[in-house]
Amino acid sequence: MEVTDEGNRYNAKGAALKFVILLGIVSLFADMTYEGARSITGPYLAILGASGTIVGIVAGFGELIGYSLRLVSGYISDRTGKYWTITLLGYGINLLAVPLLALAGRWEIAALLMIAERMGKAIRTPARDAMLSHATAKTGRGWGFGLHEAMDQIGAMLGPLIVAGVLYFKGGYQSSFAILLMPALLALSVLAVARLLYPHPRAFEAGSVKPESKVFPKVFWLYLTAVALIAAGYVDFPLIAYHFKRVSIVSDEWIPIFYAIAMGVDALAALLFGRLFDRIGISILIASALISSLFAPLVFLGGFYFGLLGMVLWGIGMGAQESIMRAAVAGMVSMDRRGSAYGIFNTGYGIFWFLGSALMGILYDISIPSLIVFSVLAQLASIPLLLLVRKEPP
Numbered sequence: 001m002e003v004t005d006e007g008n009r010y011n012a013k014g015a016a017l018k019f020v021i022l023l024g025i026v027s028l029f030a031d032m033t034y035e036g037a038r039s040i041t042g043p044y045l046a047i048l049g050a051s052g053t054i055v056g057i058v059a060g061f062g063e064l065i066g067y068s069l070r071l072v073s074g075y076i077s078d079r080t081g082k083y084w085t086i087t088l089l090g091y092g093i094n095l096l097a098v099p100l101l102a103l104a105g106r107w108e109i110a111a112l113l114m115i116a117e118r119m120g121k122a123i124r125t126p127a128r129d130a131m132l133s134h135a136t137a138k139t140g141r142g143w144g145f146g147l148h149e150a151m152d153q154i155g156a157m158l159g160p161l162i163v164a165g166v167l168y169f170k171g172g173y174q175s176s177f178a179i180l181l182m183p184a185l186l187a188l189s190v191l192a193v194a195r196l197l198y199p200h201p202r203a204f205e206a207g208s209v210k211p212e213s214k215v216f217p218k219v220f221w222l223y224l225t226a227v228a229l230i231a232a233g234y235v236d237f238p239l240i241a242y243h244f245k246r247v248s249i250v251s252d253e254w255i256p257i258f259y260a261i262a263m264g265v266d267a268l269a270a271l272l273f274g275r276l277f278d279r280i281g282i283s284i285l286i287a288s289a290l291i292s293s294l295f296a297p298l299v300f301l302g303g304f305y306f307g308l309l310g311m312v313l314w315g316i317g318m319g320a321q322e323s324i325m326r327a328a329v330a331g332m333v334s335m336d337r338r339g340s341a342y343g344i345f346n347t348g349y350g351i352f353w354f355l356g357s358a359l360m361g362i363l364y365d366i367s368i369p370s371l372i373v374f375s376v377l378a379q380l381a382s383i384p385l386l387l388l389v390r391k392e393p394p
Contacts, residue, residue: 016138016204022194023132024151029187030095031152033180034117035263036159037098039256041114042238043245044173048107052242056361058111059236060354066118067350074126074343078336083127083202084195090124091191093117095184102177126342131201133330133338138204141327146274149323153267159183160256160263168253205335216341219389220332223282224348226385227325230289231349232356233296233378234317235371237262239361240299249307258308262315269319277324282390285324289382292317296375300368317379 045055073090077083097117104110136144159180166176241255250258269288276284291313298310326342333341356378363371 013138015198016135016144019135019194019198019201019204020132020139020144020148021151022190022197023128024148026091026187026191026194027148027152028155028158029183029190030091031155031263032159032162032183033095033098033155033187034121034159035156035259036163036180036183036256037101037117037177038237039160039163039241039259040167040173040176041101041110042241043252043255044101045107045110045238046242046245047173048104048110050107050111052239052246052364053361054107054111055242056236056239056364057358058114059238060357060361062111062115062118063236063350063357064354065115066122067346067348067353069119069122070126070346070350071343073123074130074339074341074346077127077130077339077343083131083339084199086127087124087131088191088195090120090122090127091188092120094120094124095187096120098184099178099181102174122346125346126339129326129342130339132326134201134203134205134335136327136330140278141330142274142277142324144274145327145330146270146272146277146323149270149274149319150267152322153263153270153319155183156263156266157260160260164253164256164260167256202335216337216344217332220329220341220345222385223328223332223389224345226382226389227321227345228348228352229382229385230317230321230379231353233293233375234321234353234356235296235299235314235360235375236353236357237314239357239364240311240314243300243364244307249302249304258311261308262311262318265312265315266319266322269316270323273320274323274327277327282324282328282386285320285328286383286386286390288317288320288324289379289386292320293376293379296372300372 042055042059045058050058073086077086094117097113097120101110101113104113132145132148133141139147162179163176166172166179237259241259244250244255244258245252273284273288295310295313295317298306298313302310329341329345330338360371360374363374
């Protein structure tokens with residue numbers, strides 16, 4: 001077999017770490033691209049004439065489409081074994097939609113491009129996460145996914161700072177989107193290098209194959225329900241940015257900076273929580289849910305400094321969601337069905353993210369206190385379920 005012939009390349013822990021770092025670099029440049037764009041899509045839609053309800057629905061619908069497609073993408077990845085092909089296709093759509101936003105003259109066109117960007121991310125995420133899960137079998141699940149997320153969020157921090165710089169020098173929103181073509185091309189280039197160096201990532205975990213099971217374990221569904229509640233209560237940043245602009249809490253230049261700070265916190269939280277997850281398990285996710293549940297009252301009721309503190313707490317929660325949540329799934333499901341598992345997991349997450357985002361967008365136009373109550377209670381409702389997950393055997 002081809003994988004066996006190249007087995008020596010995948011045996012060492014250092015090789016697995018290099019693979020994680022390569023995909024981390026891809027994510028760094030990718031996040032510079034689309035998170036830089038997402039830091040201003042809320043105000044951009046407002047300038048193009050969209051209401052708060054539209055911003056909430058567009059952001060939520062983009063996540064719904066993006067996460068729902070992961071169900072199909074994950075299934076196809078497992079059935080065909082074409083993890084690299086699907087990953088490359090998804091990244092191409094995901095990244096090249098961003099600079100095209102510079103050409104959007106109506107909110108409807110901008111909304112379609114935002115949704116296309118999410119679709120591309122949906123196509124590539126289950127396949128990429130399945131490949132990462134094989135490498136993290138050697139590095140440690142929490143640490144591997146945490147390191148990847150940290151590099152991801154460094155890019156998510158730099159992208160909004162680049163956009164803030166463009167806006168500061170009066171470049172405008174169109175120029176901000178256009179300049180993001182550069183990191184998009186760098187991400188695709190590094191991804192091609194990773195494909196050439198490690199064409200068979202599954203070989204990292206070749207020594208720990210489990211018999212394929214047609215049924216996902218009970219703990220997986222329990223865990224998915226808990227995570228769905230967190231997703232429902234998590235306000236997407238475009239609505240937060242819309243609020244900041246609407247009530248003039250911060251200037252246009254500071255909005256992407258707030259987002260960049262949150263992404264920096266996300267990166268640090270991912271590294272810390274990843275290490276702690278390898279040591280104490282799901283309990284660290286419970287702690288993060290308690291902490292992040294407080295962000296909504298701070299960002300929607302506070303001024304500049306309370307809003308900044310709220311974004312820090314928001315970043316802590318995102319760091320946990322993007323690292324620990326993925327790491328936990330890898331330990332619950334056999335490697336032969338991991339692409340499908342990530343697809344199902346992300347689809348459930350996305351459906352509830354959409355429902356929560358749409359509801360909170362509507363609540364924003366009606367009653368901000370009601371939005372806050374819903375956000376906090378939905379996140380706290382996940383904790384009893386996570387306590388049950390903690391009692392389940394691995």
